[in-house]
Amino acid sequence: MRERERVDPFRNVEPLPDRFTDAAPFDPSDVERLTPEQERYFQASQWRIIWWRFRRHKIAVASLVVLALFYLCVPFAEPIAPYDPNGRNAEYLFAPPQMPRVLHEGGIRAPFVYPLTAELNLETLTWEYVEDRTDPRPIRFLCLGDAYTLWGVLSGRFHLICPPEGATMFFAGTDRLGRDVFSGLIHGARISLTVGLVGIAISIVLGMFFGGIAGYFGGIVDTLIMRLIEILRSLPELPLWMALSAALPVTWPPLWIYFGITIILGLLDWPGLARAVRSKLLSLREEDYAKAAVLMGASPKRIIGRHLLPGFSSHLIASATLSIPTMILGETALSFLNLGLQRPAISWGVLLNEAQNITVVTIYPWLMAPVIPIIIVVLAFNFLGDGLRDAADPYKA
Amino acid sequence: MLAYILRRMAGMVPTLLIISILIFFIIELPPGDYLSNQIDQLRAQGESASIAQLEFLRREFALDAPFWERYAVWVGLWPGPSGHLNGILQGNYGWSFEYSKPVDQVVSGTLLLTVVLNFATILFVYIVSFPIGIYSATRQYSWGDYGFTFLGYIGLATPNFLLGLILLFLMNEYFGVSIGGLMAPQFVGQPLSVDKMLSVLAHLVVPTIVIGTAGTAAMIRRLRANLLDELHRQYVTTARAKGLSERKVILKYPLRMALNPFIADIGNLIPSLVSGSVIVSVVLNLPTVGPVLLGALQSQDQYLAGFILLFVAVLTLIGMLVSDILLAMLDPRIRLGQETAS
Numbered sequence: 001m002r003e004r005e006r007v008d009p010f011r012n013v014e015p016l017p018d019r020f021t022d023a024a025p026f027d028p029s030d031v032e033r034l035t036p037e038q039e040r041y042f043q044a045s046q047w048r049i050i051w052w053r054f055r056r057h058k059i060a061v062a063s064l065v066v067l068a069l070f071y072l073c074v075p076f077a078e079p080i081a082p083y084d085p086n087g088r089n090a091e092y093l094f095a096p097p098q099m100p101r102v103l104h105e106g107g108i109r110a111p112f113v114y115p116l117t118a119e120l121n122l123e124t125l126t127w128e129y130v131e132d133r134t135d136p137r138p139i140r141f142l143c144l145g146d147a148y149t150l151w152g153v154l155s156g157r158f159h160l161i162c163p164p165e166g167a168t169m170f171f172a173g174t175d176r177l178g179r180d181v182f183s184g185l186i187h188g189a190r191i192s193l194t195v196g197l198v199g200i201a202i203s204i205v206l207g208m209f210f211g212g213i214a215g216y217f218g219g220i221v222d223t224l225i226m227r228l229i230e231i232l233r234s235l236p237e238l239p240l241w242m243a244l245s246a247a248l249p250v251t252w253p254p255l256w257i258y259f260g261i262t263i264i265l266g267l268l269d270w271p272g273l274a275r276a277v278r279s280k281l282l283s284l285r286e287e288d289y290a291k292a293a294v295l296m297g298a299s300p301k302r303i304i305g306r307h308l309l310p311g312f313s314s315h316l317i318a319s320a321t322l323s324i325p326t327m328i329l330g331e332t333a334l335s336f337l338n339l340g341l342q343r344p345a346i347s348w349g350v351l352l353n354e355a356q357n358i359t360v361v362t363i364y365p366w367l368m369a370p371v372i373p374i375i376i377v378v379l380a381f382n383f384l385g386d387g388l389r390d391a392a393d394p395y396k397a
Numbered sequence: 398m399l400a401y402i403l404r405r406m407a408g409m410v411p412t413l414l415i416i417s418i419l420i421f422f423i424i425e426l427p428p429g430d431y432l433s434n435q436i437d438q439l440r441a442q443g444e445s446a447s448i449a450q451l452e453f454l455r456r457e458f459a460l461d462a463p464f465w466e467r468y469a470v471w472v473g474l475w476p477g478p479s480g481h482l483n484g485i486l487q488g489n490y491g492w493s494f495e496y497s498k499p500v501d502q503v504v505s506g507t508l509l510l511t512v513v514l515n516f517a518t519i520l521f522v523y524i525v526s527f528p529i530g531i532y533s534a535t536r537q538y539s540w541g542d543y544g545f546t547f548l549g550y551i552g553l554a555t556p557n558f559l560l561g562l563i564l565l566f567l568m569n570e571y572f573g574v575s576i577g578g579l580m581a582p583q584f585v586g587q588p589l590s591v592d593k594m595l596s597v598l599a600h601l602v603v604p605t606i607v608i609g610t611a612g613t614a615a616m617i618r619r620l621r622a623n624l625l626d627e628l629h630r631q632y633v634t635t636a637r638a639k640g641l642s643e644r645k646v647i648l649k650y651p652l653r654m655a656l657n658p659f660i661a662d663i664g665n666l667i668p669s670l671v672s673g674s675v676i677v678s679v680v681l682n683l684p685t686v687g688p689v690l691l692g693a694l695q696s697q698d699q700y701l702a703g704f705i706l707l708f709v710a711v712l713t714l715i716g717m718l719v720s721d722i723l724l725a726m727l728d729p730r731i732r733l734g735q736e737t738a739s
Contacts, residue, residue, distance in 0.1 A: 003625055231412050233665070234717055238672035239690060239709050240423065243702060246694035247426035329556045335689060338556065355562060356680075362569050371559045379554040 060387020081183035089178035137164030173366035204267030211277025254345035322385035448655035491700030529619030627651035
């Protein structure tokens with residue numbers, strides 16, 4: 001076989017006299033020279049190409065940056081926030097937001113706030129706050145303020161920004177107990193932003209497990225799981241979330257409740273992912289390279305892990321990113337309704353709980369401040385997910 | 398067609414069974430029940446007089462029976478303590494411990510409004526997303542398209558209860574109108590009149606918009622994408638080449654093709670719309686089942702909560718049934734029993 005192939009069938013044919021034949025060995029890649037860029041592209045790994053494609057999405061990249069900034073609050077909430085979010089300021093109940101300013105009497109200064117003084121209005125029996133426009137107090141940066149314990153071990157008093165000497169600095173006002181809303185927002189990011197990540201982790205594990213066995217075994221298992229998925233998807237999520245989190249014992253410490261809520265959020269989210277995993281698995285199973293791996297005698301573990309999983313992991317990440325906002329909003333809704341976390345645990349939903357009463361909201365609209373970071377984060381996750389989804393299939397168009 | 402509807406409805410029976418088991422399991426999750434908590438409380442206060450009565454009630458409601466028996470009694474597949482079948486299937490929706498009334502009396506006023514609100518929302522989603530979707534697809538990359546895309550993103554990102562809260566605030570702040578509740582305060586308790594009906598209608602508009610915004614945004618995006626896919630097909634070019642008017646080119650073929658997933662999608666959307674109506678009702682203080690459910694869950698009034706959950710689930714299923722029937726009317730492939738490839 002081998003011997004025969006090596007024999008040149010034209011060995012006895014004389015070259016025609018009027019034709020020129022190059023005796024030099026033929027290099028097939030000569031036909032189409034690859035430019036260095038093409039070379040780089042064809043040799044790059046799948047993830048590298050995904051990254052290149054993702055980078056072209058300007059909005060998605062910007063969203064990633066925004067989210068990264070927000071996520072900085074998760075480990076470093078204490079030094080970033082100017083106040084202790086649970087600290088009460090009895091003299092400043094429902095204080096309005098104090099704007100950080102740079103213009104004072106026509107001149108530019110270092111950032112400052114005007115100090116607030118509270119006066120009791122004896123007619124309406126409410127506190128009225130007056131800004132002293134003649135007395136700008138510079139905001140302190142990199143300074144010492146309220147004491148805190150970072151990650152349960154490091155105790156410190158260092159803050160990124162502190163209120164000026166002898167004055168207050170409530171960028172987003174205070175609530176009914178005089179707690180700083182702005183510091184609450186920064187601390188609330190810790191729970192609100194991680195709830196989605198932990199929840200999605202649970203959801204991915206469940207989705208891959210159920211989708212995986214449905215797609216791999218097929219038959220009756222597949223039918224049963226698909227039926228279950230169909231039923232779960234036809235149920236309105238929020239009422240079930242409400243019922244499940246109402247079932248969490250009130251005696252639990254906040255950390256347990258937190259994990260309870262993330263598990264609840266993850267428990268109802270997996271059907272969508274499972275369905276995606278299953279359909280991808282079913283179509284990838286028929287691909288030539290998967291068949292080749294089977295014929296070469298690869299074990300199921302190797303086939304799934306080495307050949308099938310990389311094919312849809314990028315998709316999985318993209319669709320998971322798109323369902324993180326649902327979870328963030330779910331936790332917000334539950335805490336807003338008093339069914340989720342409660343003080344002293346702080347999330348954006350817990351903060352919004354103060355804004356449940358419409359009369360309170362009309363008088364003290366700054367209590368709705370958590371709406372802003374929620375919308376920004378949800379938008380950013382949506383853009384990021386869209387960008388990832390477009391980049392997820394690098395070999396298509 | 399009739400065969401399809403019957404087949405589709407028969408398929409709902411096992412679904413309903415599983416859903417009812419799931420719901421019963423969930424409402425039974427908290428340790429104890431309303432009455433045993435009550436008994437514990439009385440015992441802690443040293444009162445023993447009414448304990449015997451509560452113990453009697455527990456037996457009466459079969460609360461001391463095992464899980465499956467309680468479930469079967471609740472649904473009405475098993476004779477209750479009274480000796481005959483008397484459950485949801487027989488029209489007895491259970492007893493609300495908190496209100497000391499049968500569940501149907503507690504919720505009766507709210508069910509109709511829940512249905513009306515959800516129906517209005519679905520209608521709103523259809524009516525608004527349909528023309529905008531067509532507009533966005535036919536004038537791709539125009540300013541209008543970009544504007545609607547942007548609005549759509551905002552609509553998707555703003556959770557509906559926050560939107561409700563913001564609207565509530567803005568309306569109150571700038572127009573001095575209170576949009577909470579079902580009607581303006583002066584009509585409460587008044588006999589039915591044209592003004593009252595108008596007030597109710599006006600108060601229903603905002604919740605409908607609030608609940609429907611996210612869904613509308615999703616539907617616009619979907620219809621736009623579907624229609625764009627179709628518009629690049631060859632038959633459209635052919636139709637244009639043959640000199641059909643632009644209006645006819647779009648309405649006659651591509652739109653019909655794009656309509657198919659559009660209707661199928663509303664089925665997927667219904668669960669989130671119903672979810673939205675529950676929480677938005679709480680925020681806007683609408684007398685739907687939402688606020689009742691919240692109260693029932695907080696006080697562990699299990700049969701009331703269970704019935705509402707079941708009602709909401711059934712509402713969703715019926716919505717999906719209707720969307721499936723519409724789809725079957727539109728698409729002969731489904732009607733004639735072939736599964737469309739997903």
